[in-house]
Amino acid sequence: MTKRGMLIVLSGPSGVGKGTVRKALFDEPDIDFEYSTSMTTRKPRDGEKDGVDYFFVSKEQFEDNIQNGEMLEYAKYVDNYYGTPLKYVNETLESGKDVFLEIEVNGAMQVRANCPDAVFVFLTPPDLMELKHRLIGRGTDDMDVINKRIETAVSEIRMMRNYDYAVLNDEVAKAVERIKLIIRSERLKVTRVMPDYESMLGDN
Numbered sequence: 436m437t438k439r440g441m442l443i444v445l446s447g448p449s450g451v452g453k454g455t456v457r458k459a460l461f462d463e464p465d466i467d468f469e470y471s472t473s474m475t476t477r478k479p480r481d482g483e484k485d486g487v488d489y490f491f492v493s494k495e496q497f498e499d500n501i502q503n504g505e506m507l508e509y510a511k512y513v514d515n516y517y518g519t520p521l522k523y524v525n526e527t528l529e530s531g532k533d534v535f536l537e538i539e540v541n542g543a544m545q546v547r548a549n550c551p552d553a554v555f556v557f558l559t560p561p562d563l564m565e566l567k568h569r570l571i572g573r574g575t576d577d578m579d580v581i582n583k584r585i586e587t588a589v590s591e592i593r594m595m596r597n598y599d600y601a602v603l604n605d606e607v608a609k610a611v612e613r614i615k616l617i618i619r620s621e622r623l624k625v626t627r628v629m630p631d632y633e634s635m636l637g638d639n
């Protein structure tokens with residue numbers, strides 16, 4: 436029987452650098468995670484591609500997917516829905532591949548309730564001023580949206596206590612190394628390696 440893959444959930448306030456750190460992590464030669472593309476009702480930003488950055492759908496389509504039980508998790512974040520399609524995650528994990536989710540905290544807590552073996556990592560900014568600078572510097576949102584995201588960030592950072600690991604994103608390369616360390620130690624957990632030993636021991 437194929438061993439189920441590992442599910443990693445990366446959260447943290449908008450603008451902390453989740454996407455930047457994930458892309459740098461995926462460039463590492465020894466990292467082989469499948470990225471789960473989220474679904475959202477937010478309008479695409481310049482350069483964002485449907486099916487790559489997100490599956491961009493209408494509010495009606497998103498609500499239909501919720502009703503049909505097609506979402507692993509979902510949340511309303513600053514006036515839009517965001518969520519993880521269930522089928523891709525399940526099929527990929529079942530095939531033995533590892534899956535990476537990049538989602539906000541309310542969705543992450545739904546995953547925590549349904550996937551107890553998942554690994555939960557919270558990416559933190561050095562401080563709130565730096566977070567605001569990053570959001571402004573990214574240049575994708577107007578000040579009204581940025582202020583709402585900073586407001587939300589305060590309650591999100593309070594949720595960090597519900598995660599397994601906190602990773603400071605002061606420098607992208609350092610954050611990547613910290614996450615790699617987490618992945619390495621998670622792979623050594625007894626609960627993950629025990630099934631291999633059980634099959635080695637057979638009926639003895």
Ligand SMILES: Nc1ncnc2c1ncn2[C@@H]1O[C@H](COP(=O)(O)OP(=O)(O)OP(=O)(O)O)[C@@H](O)[C@H]1O
Pocket residue numbers: 447448449450451452453454455456569570572573604605606607
């Ligand atoms: N360690 C860092 N130091 C300085 N700037 C950074 C760092 N990490 C990311 N950034 C910058 O911060 C901005 C926000 O990063 P990014 O879009 O990856 O954040 P995010 O957490 O994925 O945001 P969202 O949740 O809104 O998608 C980008 O302009 C990125 O280049």
Ligand SMILES: Nc1nc2c(ncn2[C@@H]2O[C@H](COP(=O)(O)O)[C@@H](O)[C@H]2O)c(=O)[nH]1
Pocket residue numbers: 447448449453473474477508509510512517518519537538539540541542543
């Ligand atoms: N609960 C979920 N949150 C998600 C998902 N995909 C992205 N996100 C988070 O939403 C905010 C805003 O994203 P943005 O692209 O508009 O900047 C950010 O925190 C994302 O991590 C998801 O599938 N579920």
